[in-house]
Amino acid sequence: MHKDVETLLEVQALEQRLKELDSEINSLPRRLAAIEAQIATQKSALESAQAAQAASQAERRKLESQIQDLKAKVEKSRSHSSEVKNNQEYKALLDEIAFGEAEVAKSEERLLQLMEDGEVRAAAVKEAEQALAAAQAAIAGEKRAIEERAAADRAERQRVAEQRAGRRATVAEDTLRRYDRVARLRGQAVAVLDQNACGCCRVRLRPQFLQEILTPSDRVFFCESCGRLLYAATAAAEPEVAPVAGAAQLA
Numbered sequence: 001m002h003k004d005v006e007t008l009l010e011v012q013a014l015e016q017r018l019k020e021l022d023s024e025i026n027s028l029p030r031r032l033a034a035i036e037a038q039i040a041t042q043k044s045a046l047e048s049a050q051a052a053q054a055a056s057q058a059e060r061r062k063l064e065s066q067i068q069d070l071k072a073k074v075e076k077s078r079s080h081s082s083e084v085k086n087n088q089e090y091k092a093l094l095d096e097i098a099f100g101e102a103e104v105a106k107s108e109e110r111l112l113q114l115m116e117d118g119e120v121r122a123a124a125v126k127e128a129e130q131a132l133a134a135a136q137a138a139i140a141g142e143k144r145a146i147e148e149r150a151a152a153d154r155a156e157r158q159r160v161a162e163q164r165a166g167r168r169a170t171v172a173e174d175t176l177r178r179y180d181r182v183a184r185l186r187g188q189a190v191a192v193l194d195q196n197a198c199g200c201c202r203v204r205l206r207p208q209f210l211q212e213i214l215t216p217s218d219r220v221f222f223c224e225s226c227g228r229l230l231y232a233a234t235a236a237a238e239p240e241v242a243p244v245a246g247a248a249q250l251a
C-alpha cells in the first residue's frame with residue numbers, strides 16, 4: 001500500500017474521531033439544559049405545595065378569628081339575659097344563643113378539618129423539599145461529570161486535530177486534494193478492495209485495474225466509479241484501524 005494511502009487511512013480515522021467529539025461536545029449543553037429542566041420541575045412542585053399550605057393556613061387563621069367573634073357574640077347575648085322584660089324576649093334571646101352556639105360548633109368542625117388538612121399539606125411540602133434536595137444532589141454530580149467530559153473532549157479534540165494536521169502534512173499535495181474532494185462529497189474517502197469490488201460503492205473493478213492494484217507497486221489508486229482512494233488489504237498492509245471504525249480504538 002502506498003504510504004500516502006496508509007497515512008490518509010489514519011487521517012480518516014482521526015477525522016471520524018473529531019466528528020464524534022464534536023457531536024458529543026455539541027450535545028452537552030442540551031444535556032445540561034435537560035438537567036436544569038428537571039430541577040425547575042421539582043422547584044415548581046415545591047412552590048405549589050407551599051402555596052397550598054399557605055392557603056390552608058390563611059383559611060385556618062380566618063376561621064379562628066370568626067370563631068372568636070361568634071363566641072363573643074354568644075357571650076354578649078348571655079350577658080343580656082338579666083335585662084329581658086318578658087317571656088317572648090327571653091325566648092328570642094335563647095334562640096339567638098342557640099343559633100350562635102350552633103354556628104360555633106359548625107365552625108369548630110371545619111377548623112378540625114383544616115387542622116388535619118394542615119398536617120397533610122405540611123407533609124406534602126416536606127416531601128417536595130426532600131425530592132428537590134435529592135434531585136439537586138444527583139444533578140450536582142451529573143453536572144460535574146458533564147463538565148469534566150466537556151473538558152476532556154476539548155483536550156482530546158485539540159490533540160486529535162494536531163495529529164491530523166501533522167499526518168496530512170506528509171501526504172503529496174495532489175493526493176490530499178483528491179482525498180479532500182471525495183471526503184467532502186462522500187464522507188469516507190478511502191475504500192478497501194473487497195474481493196473484486198470497491199468496498200464502498202461496491203462497483204466491480206475492471207480485471208486489468210484489479211490486477212494492477214493487486215500487484216505490489218508504489219502507486220496510489222482511485223476507484224474508477226466513486227473516486228475514493230482504493231487499496232488492497234494484505235496481511236502486512238492491514239491497518240490497525242479499520243477505515244470506518246475509528247475512534248474508540250484510536251483513543
Ligand SMILES: [Zn+2]
Pocket residue numbers: 191198199200201202203223224225226227228
Ligand atoms: Zn468506489
